[in-house]
Amino acid sequence: MTANALPLRMKRTGDALALDGALVLLGLFLAVFIVLPLAMVALYSVYDRNDAFVGLANYAAFLDTPSLAHSIGNSLTMALVSTAITTVLAFTYAFAITRTAMPGKGVFKALAQIPILAPSLLPGISLVYLFGNQGPLRVLLMGESIYGPIGIVLGEVFYTFPHALMILTVALSTADARLYEAAESLGAGPLRRFFTITLPGARYGLISAVFVVFTLVITDFGVPKVVGGQYNVLATDVYKQVVGQQNFGMGAVVGMVLLLPAVLAFAADWIGQRKQTALLSARSVPYVPPRRPWCDRVMFALCVVIAALLVGILGTAAFASLIRYWPYDLTPTLAHYAFAEVDETGWRSYGNSLILAGLTAVAGTLIVFAGAYLVERGPAHTGIKAAVRLLAIVPLAVPGMVLGLAYIFFFNHPGNPLNALYGTMGILVLATVVHFYTVSHLTAATALKQLDAEFESVSASLKVPVWRTFFRVTVPLCLPAILDIALYFFVNAMTTVSAVVFLYAPDTKTASVAVLNMDDAGEIAGAAAMAMMIVITSAAVRLLHTGLSHGLSQRTQTWRKR
Amino acid sequence: MTATPYLRLSNVVKSFGAFQALKGVSLDIGRGEFVCFLGPSGCGKTTLLRIIAGLDPQTAGTVEIAGRDVSRLPPSARDYGIVFQSYALFPNLTVARNIAYGLKLKRKAEEERVRDLLALIGLPDIGAKFPSQLSGGQQQRVALARALAPSPGLLLLDEPLSALDAQVRLHLRRQIRELHDRLGITTIMVTHDQEEALTMADRIVVMNHGDIVQTGTPGAVYREPATPFIADFVGTMNFLKGTVDETGRIRLGSIHLHSARPLTPGADVTVCVRPEDVVIHRPGPVNTIDMRIDAMEFLGPFHRVRLTADGFGPQPLTADFSANLVRDHRLATGDRLPVTLPAEHLRIYPAA
Numbered sequence: 001m002t003a004n005a006l007p008l009r010m011k012r013t014g015d016a017l018a019l020d021g022a023l024v025l026l027g028l029f030l031a032v033f034i035v036l037p038l039a040m041v042a043l044y045s046v047y048d049r050n051d052a053f054v055g056l057a058n059y060a061a062f063l064d065t066p067s068l069a070h071s072i073g074n075s076l077t078m079a080l081v082s083t084a085i086t087t088v089l090a091f092t093y094a095f096a097i098t099r100t101a102m103p104g105k106g107v108f109k110a111l112a113q114i115p116i117l118a119p120s121l122l123p124g125i126s127l128v129y130l131f132g133n134q135g136p137l138r139v140l141l142m143g144e145s146i147y148g149p150i151g152i153v154l155g156e157v158f159y160t161f162p163h164a165l166m167i168l169t170v171a172l173s174t175a176d177a178r179l180y181e182a183a184e185s186l187g188a189g190p191l192r193r194f195f196t197i198t199l200p201g202a203r204y205g206l207i208s209a210v211f212v213v214f215t216l217v218i219t220d221f222g223v224p225k226v227v228g229g230q231y232n233v234l235a236t237d238v239y240k241q242v243v244g245q246q247n248f249g250m251g252a253v254v255g256m257v258l259l260l261p262a263v264l265a266f267a268a269d270w271i272g273q274r275k276q277t278a279l280l281s282a283r284s285v286p287y288v289p290p291r292r293p294w295c296d297r298v299m300f301a302l303c304v305v306i307a308a309l310l311v312g313i314l315g316t317a318a319f320a321s322l323i324r325y326w327p328y329d330l331t332p333t334l335a336h337y338a339f340a341e342v343d344e345t346g347w348r349s350y351g352n353s354l355i356l357a358g359l360t361a362v363a364g365t366l367i368v369f370a371g372a373y374l375v376e377r378g379p380a381h382t383g384i385k386a387a388v389r390l391l392a393i394v395p396l397a398v399p400g401m402v403l404g405l406a407y408i409f410f411f412n413h414p415g416n417p418l419n420a421l422y423g424t425m426g427i428l429v430l431a432t433v434v435h436f437y438t439v440s441h442l443t444a445a446t447a448l449k450q451l452d453a454e455f456e457s458v459s460a461s462l463k464v465p466v467w468r469t470f471f472r473v474t475v476p477l478c479l480p481a482i483l484d485i486a487l488y489f490f491v492n493a494m495t496t497v498s499a500v501v502f503l504y505a506p507d508t509k510t511a512s513v514a515v516l517n518m519d520d521a522g523e524i525a526g527a528a529a530m531a532m533m534i535v536i537t538s539a540a541v542r543l544l545h546t547g548l549s550h551g552l553s554q555r556t557q558t559w560r561k562r
Numbered sequence: 563m564t565a566t567p568y569l570r571l572s573n574v575v576k577s578f579g580a581f582q583a584l585k586g587v588s589l590d591i592g593r594g595e596f597v598c599f600l601g602p603s604g605c606g607k608t609t610l611l612r613i614i615a616g617l618d619p620q621t622a623g624t625v626e627i628a629g630r631d632v633s634r635l636p637p638s639a640r641d642y643g644i645v646f647q648s649y650a651l652f653p654n655l656t657v658a659r660n661i662a663y664g665l666k667l668k669r670k671a672e673e674e675r676v677r678d679l680l681a682l683i684g685l686p687d688i689g690a691k692f693p694s695q696l697s698g699g700q701q702q703r704v705a706l707a708r709a710l711a712p713s714p715g716l717l718l719l720d721e722p723l724s725a726l727d728a729q730v731r732l733h734l735r736r737q738i739r740e741l742h743d744r745l746g747i748t749t750i751m752v753t754h755d756q757e758e759a760l761t762m763a764d765r766i767v768v769m770n771h772g773d774i775v776q777t778g779t780p781g782a783v784y785r786e787p788a789t790p791f792i793a794d795f796v797g798t799m800n801f802l803k804g805t806v807d808e809t810g811r812i813r814l815g816s817i818h819l820h821s822a823r824p825l826t827p828g829a830d831v832t833v834c835v836r837p838e839d840v841v842i843h844r845p846g847p848v849n850t851i852d853m854r855i856d857a858m859e860f861l862g863p864f865h866r867v868r869l870t871a872d873g874f875g876p877q878p879l880t881a882d883f884s885a886n887l888v889r890d891h892r893l894a895t896g897d898r899l900p901v902t903l904p905a906e907h908l909r910i911y912p913a914a
């Protein structure tokens with residue numbers, strides 16, 4: 001018997017072949033809908049209006065246009081200021097929730113989710129109501145206008161707060177009680193313990209939160225669109241260049257510039273997360289916050305203030321949408337919900353949003369879960385899997401505006417056989433699935449990795465087809481994660497503006513775009529009403545999700561208990 | 563061994579990049595045999611088992627099961643049941659559904675088969691429970707029943723007992739062995755626990771660094787370990803360093819030992835003797851040394867005794883003396899006594 005030098009190839013069963021095929025399809029899907037469109041942005045940035053190659057001329061022109069170059073400074077300023085404020089507020093709030101014994105933590109947690117349920121246009125609208133020309137709180141600005149940096153920062157803080165909070169809550173809840181006991185026994189006071197244990201322990205969370213907020217602000221379009229006034233930022237520039245002036249080359253340049261901080265932030269964040277894992281060992285003892293009456297009271301008061309601001313912003317939009325004329329005629333009315341009066345799409349746009357959110361939730365969950373399954377538990381194809389894993393992470397670094405732009409360039413290109421998708425609901429669904437792919441993928445991958453590594457091997461030894469184990473075991477075990485992913489897709493599809501605003505057609509206009517249009521047209525009450533419809537829908541779906549998850553855990557608690 | 567082996571491995575190689583996890587393993591296993599792959603962690607036992615199962619492809623070499631070359635066949639085209647260290651029970655299915663997972667029978671027949679299997683593993687009443695409601699030992703037996711349900715020709719067990727308490731482990735050793743004897747199914751069990759291999763196997767395959775270093779019955783592996791590594795890994799062993807003198811005897815310090823076999827003069831050797839083979843003075847002067855008891859450790863049925871002697875060299879000699887012997891001779895720390903290392907129990911290896 002001579003040992004064969006070539007590696008031995010296994011005969012592949014129908015099952016295995018199908019999985020191979022699916023993995024290749026997934027790779028193609030991600031390549032076609034992520035890599036190619038993004039490549040188009042880069043390509044367009046070096047061509048002029050007449051499709052002539054101009055090298056870096058567009059970039060030079062960008063830097064030579066004072067108003068555009070100015071936007072870079074503006075964007076950075078807004079991002080830095082908002083990030084500083086949000087991080088401090090979110091850290092305080094997260095600290096109160098995880099490290100004190102204050103009452104009402106559940107309520108505070110729930111209230112902090114408010115901004116996620118709304119499009120980022122909503123805080124802008126509420127700020128205009130409160131501080132605008134007829135705003136009752138205008139005096140607080142002492143002569144300054146809400147239209148401009150003040151409005152942008154306030155709006156962005158509202159919009160980014162829950163994102164920072166989520167990261168910081170996780171970072172602060174992974175505390176090892178033994179460290180605190182050791183410090184206390186060594187005579188370290190509370191302040192010393194905070195600076196030597198709490199803060200260092202949360203440092204990667206803090207770094208991560210800073211980067212996430214920074215990226216969100218620099219790429220957000222909703223807030224500056226509504227309350228930016230004459231204060232130009234990069235995200236609104238893209239919109240103006242592309243939608244206003246049809247200057248695709250310049251739009252692509254701004255898009256590339258927008259990609260930069262996100263990519264940097266993303267790389268730094270990734271490095272931070274790598275290091276985070278070692279922080280909590282298996283033997284750590286969870287920290288149970290002791291009662292400290294003074295600290296608890298102060299933190300409670302701070303949380304009340306922060307939560308009240310969140311509720312106040314939402315409440316303003318809700319209230320304004322339900323009265324005749326803010327702030328002069330407070331008679332209750334549903335008139336602003338008769339959208340057809342002020343926007344030609346009327347209620348259709350809301351219907352479109354429901355369809356978009358529903359399709360995105362279904363299609364997105366299917367693609368993401370099946371994709372994560374193939375990568376985490378499919379047959380070994382190390383090369384393709386590594387590529388797919390990498391591609392799945394990319395969307396996190398791509399701002400919605402840039403994605404929208406990329407999709408215009410790619411799908412609107414006459415030579416593209418997928419051109420037919422342009423202007424359909426299909427492209428909105430695709431863009432939204434891709435836009436929110438990464439977090440969903442990581443959720444699915446985490447759930448799948450927690451399953452015993454040998455389920456597939458056992459099934460194979462028992463001659464049970466792969467798909468049967470997938471449906472009988474894998475899916476039921478991952479159902480909570482699947483529900484989370486579907487909710488995430490649905491809510492984000494309801495609230496997103498940035499990518500969709502480039503891609504909608506009159507037939508497929510979404511509710512969030514309608515909010516934007518009405519606001520543009522000065523119909524602020526209508527915009528507030530439509531934004532409220534989005535909030536109500538997101539909240540309702542969220543409640544439904546809570547109910548389903550609860551029911552599921554009741555039904556399955558017999559086998560989940562360990 | 564009979565005409566055709568049930569399982570035949572020929573020159574099986576497995577490489578992970580530049581690293582060779584298996585370096586050309588060849589092995590025959592007879593029908594109905596209970597074989598243990600024994601070796602330290604990382605020596606390639608699991609890798610070999612997974613290749614037999616078709617779960618990972620070998621880099622080179624062939625696997626034949628029941629005379630059929632299955633080298634390139636997927637797991638489902640081979641005929642075996644497997645139990646993993648983690649058991650990999652499906653947590654959302656009841657015990658009965660777990661056991662029936664690989665069955666393709668009519669409902670009535672399936673229920674009957676599951677009932678028989680539950681009786682076989684001695685847990686007739688747990689069919690409706692979920693895995694998380696069972697103890698580790700019970701889960702292990704359910705995994706065994708699931709693997710046996712389709713009546714495979716080969717049973718593969720990867721460290722099936724290593725996650726269990728010592729008590730349960732002892733009990734299950736016997737149960738698995740009895741199950742094997744009752745069903746007559748060819749069984750391969752991977753373990754790094756030499757005691758497990760000694761008590762359960764018909765034949766032990768000792769592995770190290772991706773190679774088979776010895777195959778043999780438990781008695782043979784224990785009494786005649788092929789290398790010092792095996793001597794050390796299986797059971798307890800004294801290692802004494804010495805040199806062969808011109809008369810063919812072994813010199814340890816100022817003491818000379820006779821060997822039962824001829825030796826090359828001048829060679830450096832390692833002399834191995836099991837603690838239980840060391841005896842208190844036997845008639846005849848050969849291999850008897852005056853030694854002193856340095857320490858005694860009471861281990862229930864016997865005492866582990868540390869012996870030293872002037873001129874014996876730096877290494878102490880460990881001996882196991884039965885409780886009776888210690889009582890009859892009134893042995894105590896500090897006593898001197900003549901100790902014999904019987905020539906026929908010495909294993910002599912060239913020094914490493």
Ligand SMILES: Nc1ncnc2c1ncn2[C@@H]1O[C@H](COP(=O)(O)OP(=O)(O)O)[C@@H](O)[C@H]1O
Pocket residue numbers: 578583601602603604605606607608609610
């Ligand atoms: N997928 C893999 N990639 C690289 N090395 C591996 C892989 N699987 C196993 N090995 C290596 O092969 C050797 C044998 O592993 P294994 O068969 O699991 O040992 P054990 O005898 O403990 O079961 C180990 O050194 C292990 O690190």
Ligand SMILES: [Mg+2]
Pocket residue numbers: 607608609721
């Ligand atoms: Mg192993």
